[in-house]
Amino acid sequence: MKVTVNDVVIVVHRGATVLDALRRYSPQAAERVLTGACRVEDDHGYLVATDGALSEGDRLTVEDPPT
Numbered sequence: 001m002k003v004t005v006n007d008v009v010i011v012v013h014r015g016a017t018v019l020d021a022l023r024r025y026s027p028q029a030a031e032r033v034l035t036g037a038c039r040v041e042d043d044h045g046y047l048v049a050t051d052g053a054l055s056e057g058d059r060l061t062v063e064d065p066p067t
Contacts, residue, residue: 001054011024021054
């Protein structure tokens with residue numbers, strides 16, 4: 001299935017998690033999210049958990065947290 005991370009279309013398996021998509025997008029971004037250096041938001045601006053399930057067409061944004 002296709003999801004988008006920071007405007008890049010990523011193909012992941014059905015049942016994939018946010019972390020799976022992040023790892024496909026950028027292992028470095030995934031590591032930054034896991035350590036709390038970055039956060040992940042959905043297309044509505046809500047924070048999402050790395051273990052959250054994805055659906056076809058989901059859009060994610062990896063951002064540095066506000067200071």
